[in-house]
Amino acid sequence: MLSLLSTFSSMEEYDSISASLKNNEIDCDxxxxxxxxxxxxxLNPIRKKFAEIIKHPDYIQNVLDNGLKKMREHSESHIEKMLKAAGVYY
Structure with a gap:
């Protein structure tokens, strides 16, 4: 639990909790x-952002569509180069 706590707490909080645990001032609970x-x-800011985004399905679809468009534009030239290098023409 302390390793998780070190990830989600400040160093000061971690040191304080670790010392309290060692001194039997707090228990595992x-x-x-x-x-x-x-x-x-x-997690609270992430939850709030998710709650806002999920209210707007059109925004989500727009982001996905734009990402797909960019991916296709980027990958088409690479795929064409690979096919030419492999001797496959279309």
Missing amino acids: GVREMLFLSINKE
């Missing part, structure tokens, strides 16, 4: 609760 709060703090 306390660490688990702090980990839960730290992960939630990190």
Whole structure:
């Protein structure tokens, strides 16, 4: 749990929690609760952004369509070069 906590907490928070755990000031349940709060703090902005994006399916489709168009434009020239190099012409 401490390795996860180090990922989702500041170094100061991690050091404080680690010291409290070593000094038996908190138990594993306390660490688990702090980990839960730290992960939630990190995920909340992502959840909010997702909630906003999901309200606009046209925006999502537009992003996907634009990405597909860019991918096709980029890949067509590469595919053509590979086919020519392989001796395959169309």
